[in-house]
Structures are given as structure tokens and as C-alpha cells.
Amino acid sequence: MLVREIMKTPVTTISPDTTFLEACKLLHEKGIRHLPVMENGILAGVITDRDVRFATSALCPSPQQGSDPVRSAMSASVVTADPSDPIEEAARVMRGQKIGCLPVVEDRSVVGIITNMDLLDALLKLAGVYDSTGRLEVSLDDVPGELARLTSFFGHRNVNIRSILTYPNGQGLIRTVLRVDTNQTLPLAEALREAQFTVLWPMPKPWLR
Amino acid sequence: MASVIYHPEYRRYDFGEDHPFTPARLACLMDLLASLGYPISAVEPPVASREEILTVHDEAYVAAVEALDRGESTAGAMEHGLGTPDNPIFPGMDLAARWLVGGTLHGARMIAGDDETRVLQLGGGLHHAARAKAAGFCLYNDLAIAIQEFVSRGWYVAYLDIDLHHGDGVQSLFYESDRVLTVSLHESGYYLYPGTGHIHELGSGSGRGMKINIPLEPFTEGDDYLEAFDAVVPQALSWFSPRVLVVQAGADGHFADPMGDLALTTRTYQALYARILDLAARHTEGRVLFTLGGGYAPAVVPRVWAILYLTLMNLPVPERLPEDWLAKWAHVLGPGAISTLHDPDPPYPAFAGGEERRRRNRNTVSRLLDSLSRYWY
Numbered sequence: 001m002l003v004r005e006i007m008k009t010p011v012t013t014i015s016p017d018t019t020f021l022e023a024c025k026l027l028h029e030k031g032i033r034h035l036p037v038m039e040n041g042i043l044a045g046v047i048t049d050r051d052v053r054f055a056t057s058a059l060c061p062s063p064q065q066g067s068d069p070v071r072s073a074m075s076a077s078v079v080t081a082d083p084s085d086p087i088e089e090a091a092r093v094m095r096g097q098k099i100g101c102l103p104v105v106e107d108r109s110v111v112g113i114i115t116n117m118d119l120l121d122a123l124l125k126l127a128g129v130y131d132s133t134g135r136l137e138v139s140l141d142d143v144p145g146e147l148a149r150l151t152s153f154f155g156h157r158n159v160n161i162r163s164i165l166t167y168p169n170g171q172g173l174i175r176t177v178l179r180v181d182t183n184q185t186l187p188l189a190e191a192l193r194e195a196q197f198t199v200l201w202p203m204p205k206p207w208l209r
Numbered sequence: 210m211a212s213v214i215y216h217p218e219y220r221r222y223d224f225g226e227d228h229p230f231t232p233a234r235l236a237c238l239m240d241l242l243a244s245l246g247y248p249i250s251a252v253e254p255p256v257a258s259r260e261e262i263l264t265v266h267d268e269a270y271v272a273a274v275e276a277l278d279r280g281e282s283t284a285g286a287m288e289h290g291l292g293t294p295d296n297p298i299f300p301g302m303d304l305a306a307r308w309l310v311g312g313t314l315h316g317a318r319m320i321a322g323d324d325e326t327r328v329l330q331l332g333g334g335l336h337h338a339a340r341a342k343a344a345g346f347c348l349y350n351d352l353a354i355a356i357q358e359f360v361s362r363g364w365y366v367a368y369l370d371i372d373l374h375h376g377d378g379v380q381s382l383f384y385e386s387d388r389v390l391t392v393s394l395h396e397s398g399y400y401l402y403p404g405t406g407h408i409h410e411l412g413s414g415s416g417r418g419m420k421i422n423i424p425l426e427p428f429t430e431g432d433d434y435l436e437a438f439d440a441v442v443p444q445a446l447s448w449f450s451p452r453v454l455v456v457q458a459g460a461d462g463h464f465a466d467p468m469g470d471l472a473l474t475t476r477t478y479q480a481l482y483a484r485i486l487d488l489a490a491r492h493t494e495g496r497v498l499f500t501l502g503g504g505y506a507p508a509v510v511p512r513v514w515a516i517l518y519l520t521l522m523n524l525p526v527p528e529r530l531p532e533d534w535l536a537k538w539a540h541v542l543g544p545g546a547i548s549t550l551h552d553p554d555p556p557y558p559a560f561a562g563g564e565e566r567r568r569r570n571r572n573t574v575s576r577l578l579d580s581l582s583r584y585w586y
Contacts, residue, residue, distance in 0.1 A: 132337070132344050132377065132403035158294055160287075182295050183337075183345045183374065183402035184229065186468050201400055202470060206428060207557035 003090050004083035006122045007104045007112030013038045016045070016071035020056050023047060023070050034101040036110050037074050043103055043110055045074035080105040081114065091119050127179065128163025134185035137200040138192065140166075140174045147176065153195060154180065159188070175200070211327035211499075211521040212319060214312045215239075215251035219332040221305035224297050229468065229505040230346040235331060237538050238511040242518060244534035245527060249518075251331065254315030257307040257354065261314060264361075265353045265382055270341040271303075274348060278303045290343035306348035309333045313351035316498045317358045320453055326495040327486075329521050334457045334502030336376040337403060345374065345402060352457055352500060353382045359453055360388045367451035367493070368392065369442065371481060372459025372502045373469040375406025379457075380420050387415040390449040392442055394434065396462070396471050397424040408577040411584070418584025421445055424573060426566040427470035431477030433570050434462070438484065440574045446492045448585045454489050458482075459502025460513040464557055466506045475551045478513050482520040508542040512550050526550055 013036045014023055023035060027049045037045040047070050055064045055073035064073065081090050081102040090102055094116060104112035124130065140146040147166070154161055160181040169175045182188070189202045220232040239249055262271055273289045276282070277298045286292035299305075309332050316328040335347030352368065356379070359366045368383075370376030370393040383389035398404045412420035423437050446454075460478065462471040489497040499521065504510040512530075519526050530548050539546070547553060 129404060132405070134402035135400050135404065160293065179404070181293060184295065184468065185400075185402060186470075187229075202427075205464070205470065205472075206560035206562070207464070207472075209560075 001087045001122055001126065002083065003081050003085045003087055003102075003104055003114055004112070006087060006118045007081075007083065007114045008118065009112045011036060011103070011110050011113045013110065014047070014070065015039060016074065017069045019067050020052055020064055020070055020073075021066035024049075024052050024056075024066075027052065034113065034115060036078075036103045036113065037070065038110065042108055043078055043080070043105060045071075045076045046078050046101065046103065047074040048100065051075070078103060082106065083111060087114075087119065087122050090114060094119070126163060127165060127177075129179070131162045131179070131181065133162050133179035133181055134183055134188075135201065136178045136180060136185055136189060136192070138176045138178070139169070139198040139200055140176055142168065142172050142174050146174070150176065150178075150197065153192065153197070154178075157188075157191075210523065211329050212316075212325045213249055213251045213329050213331060213518070214254050214316050214319075215249065215331040216253050216256075216308055216312060218256070218305070218308040219312065221301055222309055222332070223305070224299060224346070228297065228346075230503075233541060234504065234507070234510050235501075237507065237541055238514050238518075239331070240537065241511045241515050241530070241534050244531035245515070247519070247522070247524065249331070252315070252319070254312040256304065257310035257314055257349075257351075259307075261354060262307060262310060262349055264357045265340065265350055266338075267341040274303050274306075274343075289341065290339075295345055296343040296348070302348060306335075309335065310349050310351040310354050313355040313498070313500055314358055316500075317355035317455075320496050320498055321359060321362055321364065326497070327489075327521060328498045329518065330498065330500045332501055334372070334459060334500035335378075336370060336372060336457050336459075336502065337374070337378045339378050340382060344378065346503075347378065350378050350382065352376075352379050352455060355498065356383065356389055356455055359455075360386070364388070364452045365450065366390070366453055366455060367446055367449055368455045368457070369485065370394065370457040370459075370502075371462065372457050373461035373466065373471055374401065374459070374503060375403055375422065375424070376457060377403045377405045380406075380410070380422075383416065384412055384420060385414040385416045386412075387419060389416070390419045390421070390445060390451060392421040392423070392445055394423045394425065394438060396427055396429070396469050399424075400427060401469055408573060408580065411580060418581060419449065421577070421581065423577065425471065426569050428472050428560070428562065429566055429570060430472045430563070431474050431480075433567055434471070434473055434477060435480055435484075437570055437574050438481065441577065442484075443488060444578075444585070445581075446488055451493055453496040453498065454485070454493050456485055456497060456499045457502045458499050458514075458517055460504030460510050461502070463504070463506060463509045463513060464552075465509050466504065468503065468505050472557070474556045475509075475512055475516055476554075479516050479520060479526065479551075482517055486520070508546040511538075515550060
């Protein structure tokens with residue numbers, strides 16, 4: 001999944017001379033938390049709702065007035081993304097820098113923006129939770145061909161896999177979470193066990209163990 | 210006493226051999242009741258018309274079902290949820306599904322027309338069907354069509370879903386409606402199909418606070434299920450003041466059901482049915498329409514639904530299953546089928562984790578009630 005697939009457009013931007021009052025109004029009206037600041041067509045900074053609130057708060061050592069320009073409160077060194085970056089790279093940057101948004105820049109112009117909310121949406125999409133599905137968890141050996149064996153199991157039964165997530169469990173095994181387009185996950189789990197897969201969920205009924 | 214609705218054409222709703230949603234479940238149930246000395250005398254409903262289906266479903270979807278039914282191109286089947294292992298295409302499926310809808314709709318009209326207060330539709334309960342999609346064995350949403358019939362007459366309807374699975378189709382078709390309260394108790398969608406039915410799905414617009422979900426932990430046992438029911442359902446009905454109760458009485462929450470992980474017993478179901486009738490007496494002058502639903506353990510489903518029938522008819526629940534019935538259906542019931550109507554006591558060996566399940570279920574209910582308190586007054 002690429003940044004261009006999840007970024008929001010068009011982007012609401014302001015200039016360094018926009019006042020705190022105007023910026024605040026925009027943030028509220030649009031229901032957003034980040035405003036890229038543009039100067040002469042080039043990205044000059046980002047200001048967040050928190051920047052605006054703090055700069056104008058009585059708790060700020062030198063509080064600004066609503067009529068002052070936002071220039072002094074914006075972050076001037078901005079971390080950006082390219083539309084073709086994979087989203088996991090964007091996530092790593094945002095997590096590493098502890099920032100809430102990345103303006104997406106192409107040919108020096110801002111073509112979109114992604115925020116941590118967009119990454120959550122992406123996670124939901126990756127997990128396949130938007131479809132009516134059942135969930136299976138299978139533990140696989142971390143060797144070539146195991147995932148293929150698992151997916152062909154479903155292919156042979158004409159069961160559509162809506163999403164598949166894998167992650168290492170730290171002990172040489174790969175935990176695999178599938179969302180499948182059927183409500184017959186318990187019978188599937190039984191058949192998987194018969195085919196020598198380690199099914200973590202659904203588990204056998206505890207009173208039958 | 211209750212009126213029972215059934216039509217032999219219900220048997221046409223058959224996805225084929227090895228499919229769990231088989232009409233054999235019904236035949237086995239009716240035969241059990243007859244063997245117990247209570248042969249069913251049923252009202253035969255008319256089949257639902259295409260127009261009646263369209264009160265809830267999209268025309269494009271119905272047209273797709275009809276085309277696939279006639280064996281025309283299967284292009285576009287998948288987008289309508291058809292041709293999958295859950296919902297295979299079979300000849301005559303449009304008509305078969307309309308028979309089931311016809312029954313539930315007829316039940317609604319009997320109640321709306323003051324001809325009857327208590328109705329049991331021996332079929333239907335296709336709660337997963339969406340506006341433009343078949344899902345989870347459900348082609349047309351008979352429940353929603355029946356509810357829409359009440360709504361079109363200005364009635365307020367409370368829908369109660371005790372199937373193992375979340376009643377997602379009915380909930381979403383009335384998500385914004387302030388005429389329809391939906392309450393679904395089900396195994397948590399964290400694991401189980403369809404994956405929805407979380408406590409924060411509360412409805413939207415003027416229907417906010419009128420969609421209620423009680424997702425329960427896998428392996429939740431009867432007492433905890435009834436505790437959750439008692440904590441939410443009576444209050445909800447008291448607040449909403451419905452004129453009629455529509456109940457999807459799926460039996461797949463039973464501990465032996467092969468599709469899920471709830472651990473209800475025949476005694477839980479009997480207690481549940483009694484509670485529902487009591488609530489109907491208190492809130493809807495007894496008006497209640499029951500349908501069947503999920504339920505996939507051949508040796509369990511006829512027993513659970515026989516108890517439903519006997520309870521609705523104010524008949525005693527006999528202890529033993531008739532020998533002739535056990536012999537006749539042995540091939541369906543499978544080896545080791547028990548000889549009593551109720552589950553043995555204890556029904557299964559005790560198992561661990563009860564404290565943690567109870568803690569989580571109680572927390573779910575308490576968080577749900579906290580959210581609802583903003584809308585209930």
C-alpha cells in the first residue's frame with residue numbers, strides 16, 4: 001500500500017501571515033489537526049492545533065494574540081513523504097520522529113497529506129475488517145512454502161481470503177491472521193488441524209479437550 | 210398459545226448436500242413434535258412477491274439473484290455475495306427465499322391485523338442478508354421485510370436476536386431508524402463471523418442509541434448469558450416501548466454447535482424463551498413474532514426448537530425423546546445421540562477460565578450501559 005492510496009487531497013494550507021484566529025477557525029471548520037504552511041508556493045512549515053492553542057495560551061511564556069501571524073509558532077523543518085513511498089515507511093518515519101502528519105510533496109508542491117488517522121484506516125483495511133468475515137489464526141514454521149501451503153488449502157475449498165497478516169512470534173514461528181469470506185470457520189479450523197496445521201484460533205471446545 | 214406458520218415449499222431453500230443450513234433440520238423438528246404427540250397444525254402463508262422483497266432489497270440485487278437462478282452469467286455473483294461456499298447458487302433460489310420471506314411477512318400481518326399475538330414462523334431468520342448482498346446463508350432478509358411491514362403501519366418494533374452470530378443485516382438496514390430497536394446477543398465478533406456487533410455500534414442519526422449489541426466471550430456459559438440479557442434487554446424494552454417484538458431464535462449458541470463457541474444449554478434456551486414471553490406480556494401486550502435461524506448440530510437443533518414450540522404453546526416439556534423418532538433419525542442425529550429432550554446435567558465437564566470470561570462479559574455490559582445512558586431517558 002502506497003502513500004498515494006491513503007493520502008488526503010486537496011490539502012488545506014495557510015500562509016505564514018495567516019493569523020492564529022484564522023488558523024484556529026480553519027482547524028475547527030475542517031475538523032483537522034494539521035495545516036501545512038506555504039510561502040511562495042513552497043512548503044515553509046506545518047502548524048498543528050496544539051501549536052496554535054499553546055502559542056495563544058496564558059500558559060505560554062510569551063503568549064501571542066489572535067491577530068498575530070502564525071509564523072513564529074510553526075515547525076519550520078518539515079518531514080515529508082513521496083506519493084510512492086510505502087505506507088510502512090511513512091509510519092516508521094512518523095513513529096521515529098514522533099510526528100502526527102506528513103505532507104506529501106512532489107516537484108516541490110504539496111499534493112496530499114497523511115496523518116496517523118490515515119494510517120489507522122490503512123491498518124483496518126489491511127486487516128480486512130470492513131467485510132463480513134470470520135477470523136482464523138494459524139502458527140506457521142518460518143520456512144519457505146508454509147504460507148503457500150496454507151493459502152492453497154483455502155483455494156482448494158473455494159474460500160476467499162479477504163486479508164492475511166503475518167508477524168513473527170519471536171520463537172521461530174510466524175503467526176498468521178486470516179480473515180476469510182465464510183462463517184464456517186470452526187469446521188475450517190478442524191480441517192486445518194487434520195491437514196497438520198497449528199491452529200491458534202478457533203480453538204477446540206475446552207470441554208472436549 | 211401461538212399460531213405456527215409453515216409451508217412445505219420452505220424445503221426448497223436448500224444449498225445442497227453438505228451445506229450446514231439444511232432443510233432437514235426442519236423435517237426432523239416437525240417429526241419430533243409429531244412423535245411427542247403434538248403434530249403441527251400450521252398456517253400456510255403465501256409466497257412473498259418481488260415487490261415485497263424490494264421493500265428492503267435493491268432492485269439490482271434481486272435482478273442478479275433472479276439471473277443467477279436462471280443460470281445466466283455468473284459475472285457479478287461475487288459482488289452480491291453469491292457463488293461462495295456459504296451461499297452457493299442453486300436453481301430456484303429466488304422462489305425458495307421468497308417462500309421463507311412470505312412466511313415471516315405473513316406472521317407480521319397476522320399480528321398487525323390483530324388476528325394473533327404470538328406467532329412462530331418455522332423457518333426464516335435470515336438476519337445476515339444485506340440490502341444488496343447475500344451473506345452467511347441468507348439471501349433475502351425476511352426479518353427486515355417483516356419489520357418494514359410493521360414500520361409502514363406506524364408501529365415501533367423491537368428486534369431481538371439470540372442467534373450465535375451478530376444480526377448485522379437487520380441492524381444495518383435500520384441503522385438510522387428511530388422506529389426500530391435492535392438488540393443482538395452473540396459471540397464476540399473479534400473472532401466469529403461476521404466480525405461486527407461491537408458495543409459502540411449504537412445506530413446513527415435519529416436511530417442513535419437504538420441499536421444495541423451484547424458481544425459475549427467465546428465459551429460464555431448459560432448463567433452469564435442470561436445475566437447479560439437481564440442487565441440490558443428489559444431496560445431497553447422499557448425505554449423504547451415497542452408495539453411488537455420480533456425474535457430471531459437461532460439455536461447455534463448451544464455448546465455442541467459446530468459453528469461457534471458459546472456454551473448455552475437446552476435449559477438456557479428454555480429460560481430465555483420464558484423471559485422473552487414475559488417481556489412481550491409486559492411491553493407489547495404479548496405481541497411477538499419468532500423465527501428460526503442458525504443451528505447446525507443435528508442432534509441439538511430439533512431439541513432446542515421443540516422446547517421453543519412447547520414453551521410458546523404453554524405445553525409441558527417431556528423428559529424423554531420418543532424411541533421411534535430416535536430410531537427414524539439415527540442417521541442424521543449421529544452416534545451417541547442422547548435420549549432426553551434436555552441436555553444431561555451437567556451438560557459438559559467443567560472447564561477453566563470462567564472468572565475471566567465473567568469479568569470481561571460484565572465489563573462489556575457495564576460499558577455498553579454507560580454508553581446507552583446518554584440516549585436513554
